[in-house]
Every structure is written in structure tokens, then in C-alpha cells.
Amino acid sequence: MTNTGAFAKNIFIINCILMIVSMIKVIFEIPDSVNIKEKRRVIKSVIDKLKKRFRMSAAEIDLQDSLSYAQIGGALVSNSRTFGETVMQKAFKMIENETPVRIQDMNIHSEEF
Secondary structure, eight states, X not given: OHHHXXXXXXXXXXXXXXOEEEEEEEEXXXXXXXXXXXXXXXXXXXXXXXXXXXXXXXXXXEXXXXXXXXXXXEEEEESOHHHHHHHHHHHHHHHHHHSSOEEEEEEEEEEEO
16 A cells, blocks of 8 residues: 555656756858858858757758858757756857857747646
8 A cells, every 4th residue: 555655656746847948049140151051061060069069959940041141949958947048048158159150139948848
């Protein structure tokens, strides 16, 4: 009988754990882009750095038809809003400081599931 009670207690604990999805959306200009090949090289570099350094999912999400502008999005799943948004802030600083782009807009948001 105590075994069943322990099982029920474990289910309750599991149901209380939250999943937080933190997201970043960045629109930037690539001023030195003279052709689509150069734009893709810069975008691939930014996305690869985000994936490797911050272990997040990232992709180009809009402005594919523009030669000098790009919009990328990234997401990270964790159990802490503070942790997720801190990682997104660090990712933004990396894009701002280590890539040849001009930031036009940035948004960080977290959702709880």
C-alpha cells in the first residue's frame, strides 16, 4: 500500500515541473552583402555560432528575398525563465559584437508550458 502512495506522490511532482521555451527574434542588415551567396554565408555563420555556443535551435525565418536584410529566430527549452532569457541576451550580445551585421530589431520572449 505504501508503494502505491509513493507512485502517486512521484506523479504529482512530475506534473509540477514546468517547461519554459525562451525565444529570440533578430532582424539585421548585412551592409557588405553584394550578392545572395554572401548573405547566406553570413546567416549560416550566425546560425552555426548560436547552435554551437548556446546549444539552441536557430533558423532564418523571414526576409529570404531581401539581399541585405535577414530575420533569424532561436529557441531554447529549459526549466527556468531566468536562465532561458539570460542565454538569449548572451546570444544577442554575440550577434551584436562578433558578426558583420547592423541590428535593426530584437525581441526576447519566454512561454511557459
